[in-house]
Amino acid sequence: MVQKIDKARSTRRSSDEDLMEDAEAVNLAADWADISQGLRKDLGHQLHSQWIKPIQVGGINKENGTLDLFLPTEFSANWVKDRFHDRLQLAWKIMRSDVRNVNIQVHPGRRQLPELRLDDGRRSANDGASAIAVAAGTIGDAGFTSSVGLDPSLTFQAFVTGEANVLACNAAQRMAATEQPQFSPLYLKAATGQGKTHLLHAIGHGFLQAHPRARIFYCSAERFMVEFVQALKANQMIEFKARLRSFDLLLVDDIQFIIGKASAQEELLYTIDALLAEGKRLVFAADRAPQALDGVEPRLLSRLSMGLVADIQAADIELRKKILESKLSRFAPLSVPEDVIEFLARTITRNVRELVGGLNKLIAYAQLTGQEVSLQLAEEQLTDILSANRRRITIDEIQRTVCQFYRIDRSEMSSKRRARAVVRPRQVAMYLSKVLTPRSYPEIGRKFGGRDHSTVIHAVRLIEDLRQRDADMDGDVRSLLRQLES
DSSP states (O other): OOOHHHEEEEEHHHHHHHHHHHHHHHHHHHHHHHHHHHHHHHOOOIIIIIIITOEEEEETTTTTEEEEEEEEHHHHHHHHHHHHHHHHHHHHHHHHHTEEEEEEEEOOOOOOOOEEEEEOOOOOOOOGHHHHHHHHHOOOOTTSSSSOOOOTOOOTTOOOTTTTTHHHHHHHHHHHSOOOOOOEEHHHHEETTHHHHHHHHHHHHHHHHHTTOOOEEEEEEHHHHHHHHHHHHHHHHHHHHHTTTOSSEEEEOGGGGGTHHHHHHHHHHHHHHHHHHHHHHEEEEEEGGGGTTTOOOHHHHHHHSEEEEEEOOOOOOOOHHHHHHHGGGGGGTTOOHHHHHHHHHHHHOOOOHHHHHHHHHHHHHHHHTTOOOOOHHHHHHHHHHHHHHOEEEOHHHHHHHHHHHHHGGGGGGTTTOOOOHHHHHHHHHOOOOOOOOSSOOHHHHHHSSSOOOOHHHHHHHHHHHHHHOHHHHHHHHHHHHHHHHH
């Protein structure tokens, strides 16, 4: 009887411990979901999906406060440990007081990945360099699947075109089409946040649609460097080269970060030659033209320049408005007034990414607080973004630009002359002063020879009306806006 009682107590203790462990696991999973979501916002979809999302949370050592974080391969564990250990540790410390350290390691029992089967049936042992093949899709007897780590939202259908990017978009679509393009490689040049990464992903999606069994490799130049070094250290360069040159489409982002690495440049050079010789397609993207890349050896520079270099210019106000309007379709039936769209497009000019981010932040705030989207709400909630983008345009600058445009003397801005050739440019300058500066009507009037504020109001309303009725006037104002905002 005593043995039965002891056994029952032991069973209850074991059951209670299991319940506590289960509860702890649930709490850790919930905490990790919050931390992972925050890291996704900080790092972006690509880095998060590739390196943070595969992390599995282990248990906490109550004695020393160490939390185990597991990754599926030695390569990924080392990569995350080198770059994100401090950030992950800080995030967990903030989330839980009982975590003092994090230990990033390979998941027990997963130190050896399954063998990869090459297209000809030969088997190859896994190593750090095989991350390239894995990144391109699931490899098996049937070949590569379409899962290539591309962002599903970055397609040609979601890319808004205008004068600033139409050449690059058309070239990208040609590169993804079924027929062989007339040029390769394609080199996309654009400043940060203007859409070059979007086009890289779109090319990948379009190419897979046209060639469902194609092998695609998308990476940043930094990742290319990391995997090159890993293969070099592991003495597995033959496997690295074989896998890299087996792709039908190679997409490399931020190629400027490969500068100065002689051995990696040489390997990229040979890879380009090998792929081009077989009629494969290559696309590179960078924030500067090939000729402006410092530290790139001439042979590689010539390969990058030999196809088509497509420049994506900064989006003008009309393109910025089109982009905002296209994004609004996701938030239907939420209403955003036209003056808010105009305000955002005119004010957030540095890059498209900030523009869309500003719209998302404004709409999220309105939805969470139940407020209507308005110009006042935009000015209140987007202070940081607006101040970072707002270039201080002065009334003096506006007057000088308008006088040059209409070929009149600067003194006419303050004169009492009422000839039409003078009055209309003066009214345009008053209108632009109200649109582009925070000055009040009386302040603007004083800058135009001490005129009354009612004169400024009349000028602003007149030009607004003329823009609706007179295409020439609207064209003049648009041209002046582009000059002043560039």
